[in-house]
Amino acid sequence: MTGYALREAIVEVLGHFWRESFGQIYPALADLEAQGLVRRREGDRPNSSLFELTPEGSARLLALLREPATQQLPRNGLLLRLFFGSMLGHDECKRLVLEARAEAETRLAGFDAIATRLGSDPEPERTFMQITLSAGRHSALAAIAWADDALELLAGLKR
Amino acid sequence: MTGYALREAIVEVLGHFWRESFGQIYPALADLEAQGLVRRREGDRPNSSLFELTPEGSARLLALLREPATQQLPRNGLLLRLFFGSMLGHDECKRLVLEARAEAETRLAGFDAIATRLGSDPEPERTFMQITLSAGRHSALAAIAWADDALELLAGLKR
DNA sequence: AGAAACATGTAAAATGTTACATGATTCA
DNA sequence: TGAATCATGTAACATTTTACATGTTTCT
Incomplete structure (x- = not known):
């Protein structure tokens, strides 16, 4: 998906337990691309990029999911x-x-x-x-x- | 109370819904002192400072408490x-x-x-x-x- | 044609944690 | 006397938000 669609999905699907802003998503995608964990295919629109996980990216995601979950700092x-x-x-x-x-x-x-x-x-x-x-x-x-x-x-x- | 005691109180009393680290408490106390919202009295120990709210500090606290509560970013x-x-x-x-x-x-x-x-x-x-x-x-x-x-x-x- | 939604990014500022350095006091 | 606790602070780093700048595509 595109960075934009990724944000939509986070807001709409994970909204009650996760949040990311554009200021984190786009630099993160660039980093992940540089590390070979995602790759970018030209989309149907010239000005947009469709990102997908590489096999290395999938492996890295699985490794991250297996790490102990960090609890958020309580601030109510x-x-x-x-x-x-x-x-x-x-x-x-x-x-x-x-x-x-x-x-x-x-x-x-x-x-x-x-x-x-x-x-x-x-x-x-x-x-x-x-x-x-x-x-x-x-x-x-x-x-x-x-x-x-x-x-x-x-x-x-x-x- | 001292900055140290303040941290203790936050951990022990507010622990399940609030958190602050020393790296925030001491600079914050210095700021508040510069703004005249807290003042420092020499404690019984020479190397410690007992902070107390000034009247202006109490008023500022009340004003802050009346501001709408910010919900924490969900990240579970x-x-x-x-x-x-x-x-x-x-x-x-x-x-x-x-x-x-x-x-x-x-x-x-x-x-x-x-x-x-x-x-x-x-x-x-x-x-x-x-x-x-x-x-x-x-x-x-x-x-x-x-x-x-x-x-x-x-x-x-x-x- | 114009508005709304789609899309990408950067820069500055704010926020927050962690590690370190230092020393005094209390208690066993 | 030595360890634990009390106490203050700074610096480096990491994280996160916010505002901005820009342009495209879709829908009415």
Whole structure:
């Protein structure tokens, strides 16, 4: 695929667990090409390049996938704000939690919509998509359950 | 507190949702001092500085807390690996999920241990700690539930 | 014809980690 | 006395975002 299409795929397919910007994709593709891990074929358009993995590139990808997964640094702006909730005050905290709950509901609906469209994909890819999708669903459900907890705790504080 | 104590507090108290390294804390403290947002008092030790917020610093903190929370960039190495699960194979995927499940159980136990030690703190701080702790618990529970889902999906694939 | 989408890249700035260097204090 | 902990900082490096510049193709 092209660099542009790669970005689209990352946003649309991996969006809930991965992100890359153009500023990383294009230099990375150039590096990978220099290392012989991808090669570039002229596309149907003169101004675009279709990249594909070379056999060496596939081997390198597999090796990378086998390396231990790095966990992302935790940096949750919402929880940081709620930790300093005494400074913000009850009402502002409640607003933040309600916003987060609504956002989680939206995410959940999005995942459910994708799940119904998944039936047509061939195995075993479908299963692996379902696994990553299930992670998104559980995470959204957890956010909703937490928000309800938090609202109760906040209500208890006001009383 | 000192820069060192600040780091300790971030690791131990905010650890599940925030992280800072010394390389950021010390330059940041120097900047904040230059801006008059924190001031430095000589501590009981000659080689250490106790920092405290100035009134301007408190106001700035409140203003920052009121800004919309930035969500962290999603980058989940585990889900990325499972998305390419067909390359990794069933057994390696299962191993990854089991590892993640065990790690979530450990996290959950840690949160429960903290929760029992929380009873003594004064309100309203206690409630706000409970809210952030609850987020950790729900997230760990979600990880466990997802892992069980994923193991079933993987088992279905093998059959 | 014009707007939206497709497509590629670079440069500057911001952000963040890691490793290192140094020394004081506390505790066994 | 020696080890662990407390304490401060810098420098090099790596990562990542953002803004910009440019042009093509498709669709209405």
